[in-house]
Amino acid sequence: MAPTSSDAPAAPARAGYAERLTLPWWLWLAGVATAGLLATELWLGSTGVRAWLPFVVLLPLALVGLGWLGRIRIAVRDSELLVDDARLPVRFVADAIPLDVEGRREVLGVGADPLAFVVQRPWVPGAVQVVLDDPADPTPYWVVSSRHPVRLAEAILAARDPN
Known part of the structure; x- marks a missing residue:
């Protein structure tokens, strides 16, 4: 058979x-x-x-x-990065950079871009900077707090590059 x-x-x-x-x-x-x-x-x-x-x-x-x-949920599924009610298709992600406390402070400091999308929680030490590549969107990057920034960045890049 x-x-x-x-x-x-x-x-x-x-x-x-x-x-x-x-x-x-x-x-x-x-x-x-x-x-x-x-x-x-x-x-x-x-x-x-x-x-x-x-x-x-x-x-x-x-x-x-x-x-x-404490309601904010972050997820990577169905080729999207979901942060609370915001959705970002991963095809527009150029890079995902895990940040520690110092890196987060630098990205969100004086030189921060005012058009950036930021979901930051001060009690969460790490973050991920998601650099965008979408000519139709004026948002240059997202900064999202995460307790596991390396795992989140890897999940975003893995969803972007399925091979």
Whole structure:
């Protein structure tokens, strides 16, 4: 019996990249402590509604705000770099350069291009500079924070050059 196309081994799935830029535990602790301190200041021994309302409002509000700060997702899949809701087809990528703390500071410093697309989180030490090659787009490069900048840069370049 000859093998059919359904018997042929499947092509290996291409490994992508996914990361979420969550907040470190100490920022959660600092945010909740600050909200608790502010609620205590508003309470200051009051009775009635002023005794519990600051805690009921400020503590959940702090948790929602901290969760919102850690919402950014980065992914490389389907020949695209996805950063939150922004999409960049990898065919327009000229190069992807992993940056350490000093490299990120230099790229985002005084000489930074004002047209660059930047998603930077100060609690994430690394970043990737994605240099673009799209004559129709005035954006010269993207700078994206990443905890694993080398892996992200490799995934972008691998998606661009599938061979």
